[in-house]
Amino acid sequence: MTNRTVVTLVGKDHTGIIAAVCNYFAENDINILNLSMTTVEEFINMVLIVDLDRYKKTFPELTSDLDDIAKRVGCSIKAQHEDIFNMMHRI
Numbered sequence: 268m269t270n271r272t273v274v275t276l277v278g279k280d281h282t283g284i285i286a287a288v289c290n291y292f293a294e295n296d297i298n299i300l301n302l303s304m305t306t307v308e309e310f311i312n313m314v315l316i317v318d319l320d321r322y323k324k325t326f327p328e329l330t331s332d333l334d335d336i337a338k339r340v341g342c343s344i345k346a347q348h349e350d351i352f353n354m355m356h357r358i
Contacts (some may be wrong), residue, residue, distance in 0.1 A: 270319040270325075271348075272302065275331070278342020280311035287340050288315075291332060296321040309344070 276288060285304075292299060301316040322329065330346050337344040 270322075272317050272319055272329075273348075274315040274344065274346045276313040276315075276337075276338075276342055276344045277312065278311060278340070279309050280306055281341075283310055283321050284311060284340045284342060285313070287336050288313075288344065292317060295324065295332075297323075306345055 274288075276284070278284065285288040289299070291297075298321070299315055300318050302313065303315075304311065304313040306312075319326075319329070324332075326346075327349070333344040333346055
C-alpha cells in the first residue's frame with residue numbers, strides 16, 4: 268500500500284514551474300504515480316498523485332516546502348492525503 272497524496276498546482280504558466288515541483292519530488296524520493304495537466308491560455312492547472320513511502324520528512328514539512336516553491340514560482344501548490352481528498356470530494 269502506498270502513502271498517496273494529491274498535489275494540486277494552479278497559476279500563470281511560465282518556464283520553470285513544472286521543473287521546480289518535479290525537481291523537489293526527485294530530490295526527496297517522491298514518486299509521481301499520475302499527472303494531469305491542463306493549460307488554458309496563460310494559466311496552468313496540474314494535479315499529481317504522488318507516493319510518499321520513501322519520503323524522509325514529515326507531511327507538514329512537505330506542505331511548507333511546497334509553499335516555498337509556490338512563492339518562488341508565483342503559483343498555488345497544495346497537498347492533501349488521498350483519503351482526505353476523497354472524503355472532501357464524495358458526492
